Amino acid sequence: MNPGKSPHKASLAKSAGSNLHRKVAQSIGNQILSGVYAPGAILPNEADWCRIYGASRTTVREAVKTLTAKGLLKSRTKIGSRVEPRENWNILDRDVLAWHMASMNPQEFFASVQEVRKILEPEVAALAALNRTPQQLRAISEAFEDMRKAKAGLNSVGPDVRFHLALLAAANNVFLTPFGIMIEAALTNMFEFTSTHNPEPDMFIPKHEGILKAVKRGSAKAARKAALSLLTDTDHTISRIPAKAKKPKKI
Amino acid sequence: MNPGKSPHKASLAKSAGSNLHRKVAQSIGNQILSGVYAPGAILPNEADWCRIYGASRTTVREAVKTLTAKGLLKSRTKIGSRVEPRENWNILDRDVLAWHMASMNPQEFFASVQEVRKILEPEVAALAALNRTPQQLRAISEAFEDMRKAKAGLNSVGPDVRFHLALLAAANNVFLTPFGIMIEAALTNMFEFTSTHNPEPDMFIPKHEGILKAVKRGSAKAARKAALSLLTDTDHTISRIPAKAKKPKKI
DNA sequence: CAATCCTTATTTGTATGATAATTTGGCCAG
DNA sequence: CTGGCCAAATTATCATACAAATAAGGATTG
Numbered sequence: 001m002n003p004g005k006s007p008h009k010a011s012l013a014k015s016a017g018s019n020l021h022r023k024v025a026q027s028i029g030n031q032i033l034s035g036v037y038a039p040g041a042i043l044p045n046e047a048d049w050c051r052i053y054g055a056s057r058t059t060v061r062e063a064v065k066t067l068t069a070k071g072l073l074k075s076r077t078k079i080g081s082r083v084e085p086r087e088n089w090n091i092l093d094r095d096v097l098a099w100h101m102a103s104m105n106p107q108e109f110f111a112s113v114q115e116v117r118k119i120l121e122p123e124v125a126a127l128a129a130l131n132r133t134p135q136q137l138r139a140i141s142e143a144f145e146d147m148r149k150a151k152a153g154l155n156s157v158g159p160d161v162r163f164h165l166a167l168l169a170a171a172n173n174v175f176l177t178p179f180g181i182m183i184e185a186a187l188t189n190m191f192e193f194t195s196t197h198n199p200e201p202d203m204f205i206p207k208h209e210g211i212l213k214a215v216k217r218g219s220a221k222a223a224r225k226a227a228l229s230l231l232t233d234t235d236h237t238i239s240r241i242p243a244k245a246k247k248p249k250k251i
Numbered sequence: 252m253n254p255g256k257s258p259h260k261a262s263l264a265k266s267a268g269s270n271l272h273r274k275v276a277q278s279i280g281n282q283i284l285s286g287v288y289a290p291g292a293i294l295p296n297e298a299d300w301c302r303i304y305g306a307s308r309t310t311v312r313e314a315v316k317t318l319t320a321k322g323l324l325k326s327r328t329k330i331g332s333r334v335e336p337r338e339n340w341n342i343l344d345r346d347v348l349a350w351h352m353a354s355m356n357p358q359e360f361f362a363s364v365q366e367v368r369k370i371l372e373p374e375v376a377a378l379a380a381l382n383r384t385p386q387q388l389r390a391i392s393e394a395f396e397d398m399r400k401a402k403a404g405l406n407s408v409g410p411d412v413r414f415h416l417a418l419l420a421a422a423n424n425v426f427l428t429p430f431g432i433m434i435e436a437a438l439t440n441m442f443e444f445t446s447t448h449n450p451e452p453d454m455f456i457p458k459h460e461g462i463l464k465a466v467k468r469g470s471a472k473a474a475r476k477a478a479l480s481l482l483t484d485t486d487h488t489i490s491r492i493p494a495k496a497k498k499p500k501k502i
Numbered sequence: 503c504a505a506t507c508c509t510t511a512t513t514t515g516t517a518t519g520a521t522a523a524t525t526t527g528g529c530c531a532g
Numbered sequence: 533c534t535g536g537c538c539a540a541a542t543t544a545t546c547a548t549a550c551a552a553a554t555a556a557g558g559a560t561t562g
Contacts, residue, residue, distance in 0.1 A: 018524095019543095019544070019545095020544075020545070021316070021544080021545085025320075045512085045513060045514080046513080046514070047513085055545080055546090056545060056546045056547070057546090057547085057548095058309065058312075058544090058545065058546065058547090059544080059545060059546080061313065061514085061515090062312065062313060062316045062544090062545095064514095065272070065313045065316045065317050065320070066316050066317070066319070066320040067320075068317070068320075069276075069316070069317040069318075069319075069320035069321050069344075069346075070320050070321075070344075071344070071345070075513090075514065075515095076513090076514075076553085076554085077512090077513055077514045077515070077552070077553040077554060078511090078512055078513050078514075078552095078553060078554040078555055078556095079512095079513075079514085079554080079555080080512090080513065080514080081514090086425075086428075087420065087428050087431060088345075090341060090343070090344055090429070091425050091426060091428065091429060092341070092343060092426070092429050093320075093321075093322070093341055093344075094322070094339075095320075100425075112424050112425060112426055113426065115378075115424055116424060116426045116427060119370065119371065119374040120370065120371075123370040127366075169338065173363050173366055173367060174337075174342050174351075174363060175342060175343070175363055175364065175367045175430075175433055176367060177337075177338050177342065178341065178342055178343050178429065179426075180338060182426055269553095270514095270515070270516095271515075271516070272515080272516085296541085296542060296543085297542080297543070298542090306516080306517090307516055307517040307518070308517085308518085308519095309515085309516060309517065309518085310515085310516060310517080312543085312544090313515090313516095315543095326542090326543065326544095327524085327525080327542085327543075328523070328524040328525060328526095328541090328542055328543045328544070329523095329524060329525045329526055329540085329541055329542050329543075330524095330525080330526080330541095330542075330543085331541090331542065331543080332543090
């Protein structure tokens with residue numbers, strides 16, 4: 001796409017990862033997620049990347065392997081590295097999600113997340129009510145207590161995240177755990193998406209308590225209902241964007 | 252775990268991937284997923300892996316980077332590579348899922364998948380009914396037609412998978428697409444989990460047709476109901492294992 | 503002209519050896 | 533006992549070379 005002599009300059013070093021191959025992977029990953037290299041496109045070859053980043057081929061190759069492992073690329077001899085179709089991207093991977101967030105309309109991102117949360121979290125709560133171990137219940141309970149204590153300070157986001165992650169873990173289904181990443185990202189960055197920071201904190205605590213109590217006494221039905229109400233009534237969420245006609249789909 | 256001179260011998264070359272670093276990654280990945288190296292354990296260092304597999308350090312490092320990118324490992328200088336906790340594993344990654352399936356009780360795997368499918372697929376169908384593009388509808392429709400044609404032969408698994416994947420794509424939510432891997436794995440290997448191969452093929456086609464029609468005319472409610480019935484009534488699934496008391500959780 | 507085979511060029515894959523950077527753990531001094 | 537300094541182990545990076553795969557074009561032949 002830009003095989004010229006002075007390509008992107010691809011600003012490195014801005015992201016935190018201390019290792020070079022990590023930085024390179026982040027940079028290339030960001031470029032893919034932001035559409036600089038679209039699915040199907042052939043990336044610059046390894047030698048080019050070396051020049052671009054001033055790194056050794058070893059380092060570049062490790063970065064490429066990282067991206068390949070996340071489903072963004074596929075390399076073949078004599079061809080080079082081609083960007084994989086979107087459905088192969090490992091979007092629930094921590095890094096991929098971060099890159100995705102960096103180059104996406106925040107409201108659209110948030111709407112997509114909430115759409116999935118509304119589907120999953122009530123059922124997750126129900127499963128947790130049925131399958132939780134005592135230890136898992138304790139983890140949920142402790143997170144809730146921390147939420148309550150931290151109520152005064154606005155930094156209740158940490159315990160809040162822990163609460164939802166603990167709930168997810170208590171559902172005891174491996175295929176649900178990947179969503180922790182998504183939930184975490186949504187909750188920790190919520191203030192960036194919604195205008196107000198901690199919306200309706202007075203409703204906030206009781207609703208979480210409702211989930212906790214239902215899970216404690218093993219009532220799937222009540223847990224489902226409580227979790228649903230947390231995501232719909234109180235809103236925590238942005239109800240301005242209709243979940244439906246999100247985007248007419250350019251194609 | 253086995254730092255002796257004659258370690259695992261870790262049979263390579265059995266899996267298809269032609270590249271060496273791929274084979275090494277697969278072998279180590281399998282060992283992690285099968286519990287040879289548990290979360291928190293320190294893996295052999297790079298030099299050891301080189302001896303074990305008879306590969307160069309370059310190759311071993313690329314394999315390690317691959318596994319790191321999938322969330323199975325984390326490497327630190329002077330420490331080595333440590334197996335990450337399970338919740339960080341990228342279980343919806345194609346490879347990780349394959350390794351997981353290779354070392355798991357098939358019925359437990361299938362039960363977990365169906366549990367998630369019952370949660371998601373009705374809502375996926377509903378979203379598809381609301382958000383599908385004409386092209387996406389056509390893809391669903393074509394997959395269904397292929398299913399019907401292939402009805403005589405038992406190899407309807409291909410079109411069946413395509414049908415569900417097309418439905419998933421039509422939901423138009425990036426955070427749902429990762430489940431395609433899981434659904435694909437479940438459907439293509441179903442005959443290994445259930446005793447009978449294509450259970451109740453007479454119900455099979457009409458139920459899929461019900462989903463298609465609902466999606467076509469944009470009825471979320473009907474689509475949800477049809478998708479749910481496909482997963483509960485007909486059973487496609489194994490109802491012998493109660494979804495609840497799966498496993499008392501050894502901890 | 504058409505089809506087939508062969509050569510060649512390009513790109514990734516693997517190997518080797520060396521050096522740098524990081525950090526644990528122990529040693530040593532106060 | 534405490535603090536800081538030193539050494540060892542391990543990953544991180546670099547440079548170079550060769551191997552393997554394969555796409556593309558050219559030579560050969562029908």
